[in-house]
Amino acid sequence: MSTQRSYTSDLDLLKGKVEMVHGSGGKAMAQLIDQLFLQAFSNPYLDQLNDQASFNLPPGKVVMATDSHVISPLFFPGGDIGALSVHGTVNDVAMSGAVPKHLSAGFILEEGFPLADLKRIVDSMAAAAEEAGVSIVTGDTKVVERGKGDGCFINTTGIGVVPDGIELGGDRVKPGDKIIVSGSLGDHGVAIMSLRENLTFETTIESDSQSLHDLVATMVEAVPELHCLRDPTRGGISATLNEIAQQAGAGMQIYEEAILVKPQVKAACEFLGLDPLFVANEGKLVAFCPADKAEHLVEVMRSHPKGAEAAIIGEVTEDSLNFVQMQTAFGGNRMVDWINGEQLPRIC
Amino acid sequence: MSTQRSYTSDLDLLKGKVEMVHGSGGKAMAQLIDQLFLQAFSNPYLDQLNDQASFNLPPGKVVMATDSHVISPLFFPGGDIGALSVHGTVNDVAMSGAVPKHLSAGFILEEGFPLADLKRIVDSMAAAAEEAGVSIVTGDTKVVERGKGDGCFINTTGIGVVPDGIELGGDRVKPGDKIIVSGSLGDHGVAIMSLRENLTFETTIESDSQSLHDLVATMVEAVPELHCLRDPTRGGISATLNEIAQQAGAGMQIYEEAILVKPQVKAACEFLGLDPLFVANEGKLVAFCPADKAEHLVEVMRSHPKGAEAAIIGEVTEDSLNFVQMQTAFGGNRMVDWINGEQLPRIC
Numbered sequence: 001m002s003t004q005r006s007y008t009s010d011l012d013l014l015k016g017k018v019e020m021v022h023g024s025g026g027k028a029m030a031q032l033i034d035q036l037f038l039q040a041f042s043n044p045y046l047d048q049l050n051d052q053a054s055f056n057l058p059p060g061k062v063v064m065a066t067d068s069h070v071i072s073p074l075f076f077p078g079g080d081i082g083a084l085s086v087h088g089t090v091n092d093v094a095m096s097g098a099v100p101k102h103l104s105a106g107f108i109l110e111e112g113f114p115l116a117d118l119k120r121i122v123d124s125m126a127a128a129a130e131e132a133g134v135s136i137v138t139g140d141t142k143v144v145e146r147g148k149g150d151g152c153f154i155n156t157t158g159i160g161v162v163p164d165g166i167e168l169g170g171d172r173v174k175p176g177d178k179i180i181v182s183g184s185l186g187d188h189g190v191a192i193m194s195l196r197e198n199l200t201f202e203t204t205i206e207s208d209s210q211s212l213h214d215l216v217a218t219m220v221e222a223v224p225e226l227h228c229l230r231d232p233t234r235g236g237i238s239a240t241l242n243e244i245a246q247q248a249g250a251g252m253q254i255y256e257e258a259i260l261v262k263p264q265v266k267a268a269c270e271f272l273g274l275d276p277l278f279v280a281n282e283g284k285l286v287a288f289c290p291a292d293k294a295e296h297l298v299e300v301m302r303s304h305p306k307g308a309e310a311a312i313i314g315e316v317t318e319d320s321l322n323f324v325q326m327q328t329a330f331g332g333n334r335m336v337d338w339i340n341g342e343q344l345p346r347i348c
Numbered sequence: 349m350s351t352q353r354s355y356t357s358d359l360d361l362l363k364g365k366v367e368m369v370h371g372s373g374g375k376a377m378a379q380l381i382d383q384l385f386l387q388a389f390s391n392p393y394l395d396q397l398n399d400q401a402s403f404n405l406p407p408g409k410v411v412m413a414t415d416s417h418v419i420s421p422l423f424f425p426g427g428d429i430g431a432l433s434v435h436g437t438v439n440d441v442a443m444s445g446a447v448p449k450h451l452s453a454g455f456i457l458e459e460g461f462p463l464a465d466l467k468r469i470v471d472s473m474a475a476a477a478e479e480a481g482v483s484i485v486t487g488d489t490k491v492v493e494r495g496k497g498d499g500c501f502i503n504t505t506g507i508g509v510v511p512d513g514i515e516l517g518g519d520r521v522k523p524g525d526k527i528i529v530s531g532s533l534g535d536h537g538v539a540i541m542s543l544r545e546n547l548t549f550e551t552t553i554e555s556d557s558q559s560l561h562d563l564v565a566t567m568v569e570a571v572p573e574l575h576c577l578r579d580p581t582r583g584g585i586s587a588t589l590n591e592i593a594q595q596a597g598a599g600m601q602i603y604e605e606a607i608l609v610k611p612q613v614k615a616a617c618e619f620l621g622l623d624p625l626f627v628a629n630e631g632k633l634v635a636f637c638p639a640d641k642a643e644h645l646v647e648v649m650r651s652h653p654k655g656a657e658a659a660i661i662g663e664v665t666e667d668s669l670n671f672v673q674m675q676t677a678f679g680g681n682r683m684v685d686w687i688n689g690e691q692l693p694r695i696c
Contacts, residue, residue, distance in 0.1 A: 005594055023694075025582025025628070026687035030591070049595055050517055051440045051578065052413035054510060057405070065400035066452035068503055070490045092399045104414035106503045108456070140503075142418045144694060150496040155416055155454045155488075157505035162402060169398055230399065234373025243378070246353055247397055280373070339374035346371075346492060 011035040016115040023109070023143030036119060037105075037139060040126040045102070045137035053137035057101065058161050065092035066157040072346045074121065074151055077191050078206030079282075081154055082124035087211050087282055088233065088348060089158040090132045094216040095229040095285065097168045098160035100132060105139040105156055110149035121152060132211035134158065166220050170247030172227040177316040178294035179252065180287040182215065182301060183208070183309040184260040185237055189279030189344050190268045197272065201264050210283035215306040219287065222300040228288040233348055235339060236278040240286055241324045242338045251319025254326045254336070258313040277326075278339050280347045288316065359383040364463040371457070371491030384467060385453075385487060388474040393450070393485035401485035405449065406509050413440035414505040420694045422469065422499055425539050426554030427630075429502055430472035435559050435630055436581065436696060437506040438480045442564040443577040443633065445516045446508035448480060453487040453504055458497035469500060480559035482506065514568050518595030520575040525664040526642035527600065528635040530563065530649060531556070531657040532608040533585055537627030537692050538616045545620065549612050558631035563654040567635065570648040576636040581696055583687060584626040588634055589672045590686045596636075599667025602674045602684070606661040625674075626687050628695045636664065 011031055021028040038046065045053040069085040079087075086103065093100040105125065109118070129136050187208040194205050212231065220226060232240040237259075241252045261269075261276045269276050283306070289297050294312055301307030314326075324336040359379055369376040386394065393401040417433040427435075434451065441448040453473065457466065477484050535556040542553050560579065568574060580588040585607075589600045609617075609624045617624050631654070637645050642660055649655030662674075672684040 020693045023582075024687065024691055025584075025587045026626075026691070029583075030686070048517060048519070049591070050444065052411050052444050052446075054409050054411045054444055054446075057410050061402045062405050062410075062507075063400050063402045064450060064452055064486055064505075064507065066454045066486055066503070066505060067488050068454035068456050068490045070456060070492050096398065096400050096402055098400075098402075102412060104412055104505050106414045106416035106454075106505070108416050108418060108501055138412055138414055140415050142416045142501075142694075144418050144498060147495060148420075148498040150492060153456055153490075153501070155414070155503035155505075157412075157414060157452050157454070157503075159410075159412065159507065169396060171396070234371075235377075236373075239373045243397070278374075338378070339372065343372055343374070345368045346490075 005030060005034055007031050013115050013119050018109045018111060018113040018115065018143055020111055020143050023141055029141065032141065036122055040122045041136040043135040045135060060164060061162040063093050063096045063098040063160045063162060065089055067092060068153060068155040069348060070153050070346050071348050072150065073195060076195050076207055077204045079209035080121060080124050081152060082121035083128040084209050084282060084348060085154040085156045086125050086128035086132060087209050089156040090134060090211045090213055091231045093158040093160040094213045095231055096162060097166035097220045098162045100134045100158055100160040100213050102137045103129060103134050103156050103158045105136050105154060107141045108149055108153040109143050110151050111143055111146045113151050132213050165224055168226060168228050170228055170244045173244055173248035173250065173288045173316055175250050175316050175318045176291050177227055177288045178291050178312050179254060179314040180289060180294060180298055180310060181313050182285045182307045184262050185281060186261055186265045186269060186276035186279040188282040189347050190265045192347055193272055193344060194268050199268060203264055205264055205268060208281055208283035210306060212285055212306060215304050218300060218304050219297060223289060223293045223297045225293055226287060226289050230286050232281050232284060232286055234280050236280055237286060238277045238336050239338055241336065245322040245324055251317040251322055252314060252324040253317050254314030256326055256329045258311055260309055277336055278343050280344060353378060353382055355379050361463050361467050366457045366459060366461040366463065366491055368459055368491050371489055377489060380489065384470055388470045389484040391483040393483060408512060409510040411441050411444045411446040411508045411510060413437055415440060416501060416503040417696060418501050418694050419696050420498060421543060424543050424555055425552045427557035428469060428472050429500060430469035431476040432557050432630060432696060433502040433504045434473050434476035434480060435557050437504040438482060438559045438561055439579045441506040441508040442561045443579055444510060445514035445568045446510045448482050448506055448508040448561050450485045451477060451482050451504050451506045453484050453502060455489045456497055456501040457491050458499050459491060459494045461499050480561050513572055516574060516576050518576055518592045521592055521596035521598065521636040521664055523598050523664050523666045524639050525575055525636045526639050526660050527602060527662045528637060528642060528646055528658060529661050530633045530655045532610050533629060534609055534613045534617060534624035534627040536630040537695050538613045540695055541620055541692060542616050547616060551612055553612055553616060556629055556631035558654060560633055560654060563652050566648060566652050567645060571637060571641045571645045573641055574635060574637050577633050579633050580629050582628050584628055585634060586625045586684050587686055589684065593670040593672055599665040599670055600662060600672040601665050602662030604674055604677045606659055608657055625684060626691050628692060
């Protein structure tokens with residue numbers, strides 16, 4: 001830490017609250033930055049205390065992704081808004097095949113938010129960033145009056161660099177491609193909804209919130225011919241498949257029996273009236289892969305802890321209407337349309 | 349626009365409102381993206397509709413800056429949150445000497461926010477981005493329930509590339525450097541406060557909100573030996589000078605008579621009990637320049653419309669206590685300390 005600034009008293013991280021003055025650009029804001037953010041995130045870029053970070057990047061295509069996080073509640077089984085805000089953006093960067101490098105963090109805090117909660121969130125972000133191999137290089141803090149926010153919103157924006165020879169995108173997906181999912185579906189959304197609805201099950205349903213940078217690195221190294229990766233967050237795998245079908249100008253056929261949903265997630269979905277295909281995930285990916293490489297890719301994914309339950313769940317079809325269809329466990333075929341109504345608000 | 353997605357009816361941009369479903373990852377969100385954001389921001393990176401943008405950057409040091417904008421009210425004389433969110437981040441990137449290249453945009457919308465207002469904001473962002481020569485390459489939209497936000501918050505994160513041979517930073521500032529300001533101080537903060545307090549003057553006080561990328565490019569080309577640039581936003585020039593004094597391990601001496609404050613801004617400040625040195629600016633910069641290049645730099649700045657009123661306002665001094673002092677119009681010297689209390693909440 002390069003900072004030498006001195007304050008008359010330390011920030012009260014036990015009982016203190018966020019005040020309007022913490023966003024006003026004066027000494028109180030500087031203290032919040034020094035004693036909370038810099039303590040947790042310290043790295044050579046951030047510690048320069050300029051209004052921007054500067055760094056060199058390895059040669060290659062640069063990738064940029066942004067996500068504002070407004071999840072409610074802020075703390076949940078398997079994670080919190082801090083870790084989630086790192087995982088979400090790291091994953092968006094990684095889905096291009098890129099190695100995530102740096103994150104920015106923008107906080108919008110509500111007056112009265114406990115500093116102890118903020119510290120917990122910030123420490124969780126720092127740990128998630130370290131695990132994902134990214135530095136939080138620049139940041140910003142704003143404070144809004146009580147009733148004009150909801151505790152803590154966090155925007156993270158990430159940049160990364162794509163290794164030579166990798167080119168992924170929805171428009172590269174072709175009829176015949178196999179659709180592979182890295183694990184069970186619906187965990188994150190159901191964990192949050194169960195918490196909101198005060199549902200208890202024999203075992204607590206945990207969010208799958210995690211960074212997939214290392215799984216992706218393993219996959220693109222093994223099968224650089226991969227066509228597309230996408231993380232099925234808001235809107236679940238249904239939104240992802242419909243989006244890609246339209247980008248690719250193709251259809252999708254998936255098989256219900258091939259899709260892994262944990263028994264307690266299935267039970268909670270039935271209770272809550274949710275369809276696991278529409279429920280957000282925060283630590284899973286969908287891969288679109290040329291058919292002749294698909295088995296090998298699944299094998300490679302299964303050798304990685306974050307892809308241990310990877311499976312082929314269907315294939316891309318010729319379909320000018322870009323329909324996504326699912327063969328059900330009973331043998332019928334049903335449309336998997338986009339959700340039209342609100343299913344899960346503030347899930348990330 | 350590459351999108352071919354079809355909807356049963358168009359978004360009602362006259363009377364429609366933001367609904368929770370616009371943030372849920374389904375069809376309504378896709379429609380908002382297609383018919384509002386893509387229409388305004390269209391560029392080859394964004395139009396790929398991936399969850400991240402990818403692009404090549406020219407060689408050189410990469411710079412990243414982030415800002416969340418929570419200004420209230422959203423529309424004000426001389427600008428709005430849309431243009432401001434571009435200017436703020438473009439300026440943070442430019443203050444490193446970099447050429448700003450790309451922006452991300454993250455929206456946090458409150459349920460019930462008029463789509464017509466959102467369109468006005470988005471169109472204003474698009475125009476500001478075009479003027480600044482940047483593309484909005486990736487984005488994100490979240491919606492929170494009524495009473496959990498305040499209409500519209502916007503995070504922008506920008507990246508740019510520093511031309512060869514330029515290296516700016518607070519730690520490069522040296523005793524003897526001249527302190528140069530690009531124009532009048534206090535316009536933005538006073539415009540917002542006058543609006544909030546319903547003050548009217550003979551002439552409307554307008555925000556100075558503008559991108560300084562072109563002024564900066566002119567400056568670093570003419571005087572690459574420049575030590576540091578900073579835009580005096582929240583906390584005003586007082587916060588900027590105190591921050592840099594601490595980064596440089598030096599003091600600052602400024603001269604009240606050299607500092608330009610417009611008469612109506614001065615009058616409003618007296619009425620509102622504000623000190624123009626503590627009031628936010630959104631289109632001005634402070635430069636720290638070796639003394640032997642300072643006159644030339646001021647001349648160069650004055651040749652540019654955004655620096656027409658540039659002036660030397662003081663110099664960096666040897667001072668281990670890092671005090672910022674101002675010689676007043678009456679000849680005395682007073683401390684220019686950081687603000688400790690809240691002066692202007694939600695000014696950007």
